[in-house]
Amino acid sequence: MDLTPLLTSDQIITYALNGLSNGMILFLVASGLTLIFGLIGLINFTHGAMVALGGYLTLVFVGVTGSFWLSLVAAIVVVSAFGLLLERTILHHLYEEPLLGFLATFGIHLVVEELLSFRFGDQSRSLTAPFPGSMDLLGVGYPKHRLLIIAIGFAVALVIGLVLTRTRLGLEIHATAIQPDTAEILGVNSRKVYTLTFVLGTALAALAGGLVGPITSITPGMGTSYMVQAFLVIIVGGMGSFKGSFVVSIIVGQITAFGWLILAPTYVELTVFIAAMAFILYKPRGFFGKPEVFE
């Protein structure tokens, strides 16, 4: 029997790391979505637009300051401020009406995306990585920026995980998610908690948009495809489950990285979609979702 391995070990490491870095970007998008959905119950369709906005603002600020990190931070701040503005002026009125909330965010998403394509055109742009080139890892040369994305993804997961489980704010978020009225009586300012969560989710989207710039192209529609995938991730991971979005993002990243060996790439995507549909039907709380609680 011919036992020539399909892949060399170098290739396996490269694919796995590709999957991991793509999974981390997906996680940054999905975690924001799942926080907002889990706490507020809002299907936040502005999320994709925030990713794209984060990407473009980073691009613009890089042109001004020349520093990727400064620009990324500035972009996150601006996008968060925009999220704060939206939440305070429009969205918080619609929390009781999930369908209207979805429709409003859908409209905002459309406006932002079209304004971006109006201002920057439809052709894709790209960013230069702050640390170009690759470094040696397990005997494989691997792009530094992707490794950085992996590190940042883990760091964000750790920090937010700690905030949710170890801090007063995390406790208040849990309490508000479970029983807003009771939480309010016990002195939680639920309005503030909603706003903070929304802004945090938006900041994560902007971070994803800026970080992904050097490895893929920046287009006005870049956020939409991430968002749609992220929705499916949080369905499978459990709506509102932070841990779920982390684990499932990594799994989806690996499936897309290795799946094409068996199936064409589009089929891999289709399989993920079908899995998500099955989850909605038979296990709507996903793998990790406990009702309305996330950690």
Added chain:
Amino acid sequence: MSQRSAGLRAYFSDSYRWLWIAFAVAVLVLPAVGTNYFVGVFTQALIYGLLAISLDIALGYTGLLSLAPAAFFGIGAYSVAKVVVDWGVSYWLGFPLAVVVAAVVAVAIGYGPIKRRIGEVYFVLFTLAFGVLAHDATYVATSLTGGSNGLGYFSPPSMLGVDLGGTVPYYYFTVLVVGALGIGLYALLRSDYGSILHATRQNELRMRYLGYDTDREKLVAWVLSAVTSALAGALFVGTVGLAAPSMMSFQLSGEVIIWTVVGGTGTFVGPFIAAIVLHIVNNYLGNVWPEGYLIVLGILFVGFVFLLPEGVMGAIRKRLR
């Protein structure tokens, strides 16, 4: 006799009806006064009106927000194109095929979520996944759909000695089909069945206690909506002669949702008119300022959701009441 004329007078004194008669006359004489280009635009506008009605059946009457009207629209378009281009059989077979395929897919997609009562938020996400799946599938299943090239080109055949390939004949054909379907659906939704749907949307539990099988009613409405979308798609493909993946795109679904909400969900007429007006605006604004249409549409839409969630038609009706 006098009673009848009184009835007639009451019929015509209703200003609302006058509007409809004026609209019908305008539609019928349009080819005589409008340019060929405008007739073409208006043909598509009418078809989009039908598509908006189909979403209103699901969203406005039944409370099921579907993010996949374009998927069924595409099913209709591809059915007709498949029949003509790949199988080389009669164009007319495309319509029954569209109805059958759309109904089967609608049952397959809708049965689980409706039966398991997964809730409106999950229904939105379920149809989002289905819509993207259908769109992706058109690229992958190349032997069935022709991939990104789509299926084309063809033009509608002659009927009763009139060549439907021309802009004006196809316009009248569209008016006929959209008119018949629109009036038929309107009558259906004004009947007891429409009341059942309205009541179910407002208080499903009570309707179940009253002995209605609400799951079945919702499923029937869902299939009806899907079939109507598919018929709109089947009509639409005749105007461009090509079934392309963009007909299944999420963007089209989004536009349909906007038309429906701006027009007023659950008002039937509102979405129809809104789709026609907004499509025409799109066409002319699109020539001057391509991105402008979606920006304006988006702002308009957010404004509507926020300030006037019942839509234009809903607001008018509320004022009249």
